Amino acid sequence: MSDYIVRGMAANGQIRAFAALTKDTVETARQAHDTSPVATAALGRLLTAGGMMGAMMKGEQDVLTLQIKAGGPLQGITVTADSQGNVKGYVGNPQVILPANEKGKLDVASAVGPGFLNVIKDMGMKEPYSGQTMLQTCEIAEDLTYYFATSEQVPSSVGLGVLMGRENTVRQAGGFIVQLMPFAEEAVISQLEDNLKGITSVTGLLDEGNTPEQLLERLLGNLNLELSDTLPVRFCCNCSKTRVEKALISIGRQELKSMIQEGKPVELNCHFCNTNYQFSIEELKDILHRCR
Incomplete structure (x- = not known):
């Protein structure tokens, strides 16, 4: 299955949502940069987020840049994306190796370290939009959730994951972004919160064979989910x-x-x-x- 992003609405327009499958995209990045497993996981999470946030933009020339400037051994991450599903990115130290965290998983938070997230949107205006927030957990998904709430005043939930397989290739990668509109009712918010509690692992669901559409169905199926369209996503650099x-x-x-x-x-x-x-x-x- 080729990588793609699916977009949808729920609760009669009170919620908008995006879900993505990015396995091939992240594997292409891993091969290009020869990243270690923890570096692949960190870069893959931000690439997945960049693809979905790029899909939020409307102009064909719009460009999104996500920068994590932090003090961990990864030495930062930079990702850019456009509105057509093209993403690219790199980490400062692709060969960083760290022990697993206390849960036995790749220690992305320690690799990233404390620092800041910068979000830059160049939409053809005189000055690009720029927002900056301090990293909260250094796990990337939670940091983007915090960014949306504080810089864009959009209550959001972000889930991102990269699962490594044998020989350190990418076994699964993907994520979701669910956002509440300003007029969302309390009953809708409460139901969404309950639904989110049932999502414990994005990559676990993908590894079970769930598609991005099925991810959104799990998140919003009881909130009148309406899928709108899909967008191919790929690692693509326009250098020459x-x-x-x-x-x-x-x-x-x-x-x-x-x-x-x-x-x-x-x-x-x-x-x-x-x-x-x-x-x-x-x-x-x-x-x-x-x-x-």
Whole structure:
């Protein structure tokens, strides 16, 4: 089954919800960055959240950036997403290894460490929207729940999970975001809270064969759930040698001359997908010629 996000409403528009399957997306990221299991889990959770939050945006050119800047050995996480289901991201230290936590699970919280979550939405306005909150648990899902409540004043519940399999490949990955509208009635809120208590593990449900649609059915089936549409989600980086050339032009003639004088090819790396781009001396001279 290919990765996708499903969107829906419930309680006659009092609730909006998103659920995602992101197994292949997270596995692609793991392969690109050669991440350790705990790094894969942390990056995968934020990639899943980014995909669903990107699906909340409407403009084709809208871009969402999620940044976790924290003091743990993971050295932070950055994810970007658009409204078409394209996500990409990286961690500062992809090889971090930690013992399991007291529950015997991957210790994402210790890997992330204390710090801040930044959410930046570039929607074509003069200035992008930016919100920042302090990490509450460093488990990512709870931190996003806190962000929605404090920065966007939208009561939300976020569930995210990555389950690793044999040989440290991704066995399951996915999540959900459920949000209450301002006019939600107390009876609806109470029922939703009861429903959420029955969801103990997102990856456990996915591993049992549940689809994103069935996740939402479990969460909102008794609240008149109406599914609206689905959106493919995938790990996709828009880097290219042409884009890297533009970056080289932007550093200026003096810096380019210094590179050429060293007499060695230059290799530049894309942080998001870990692709390397090499430029020969002749190519650098050509770029310098076009740099005005």
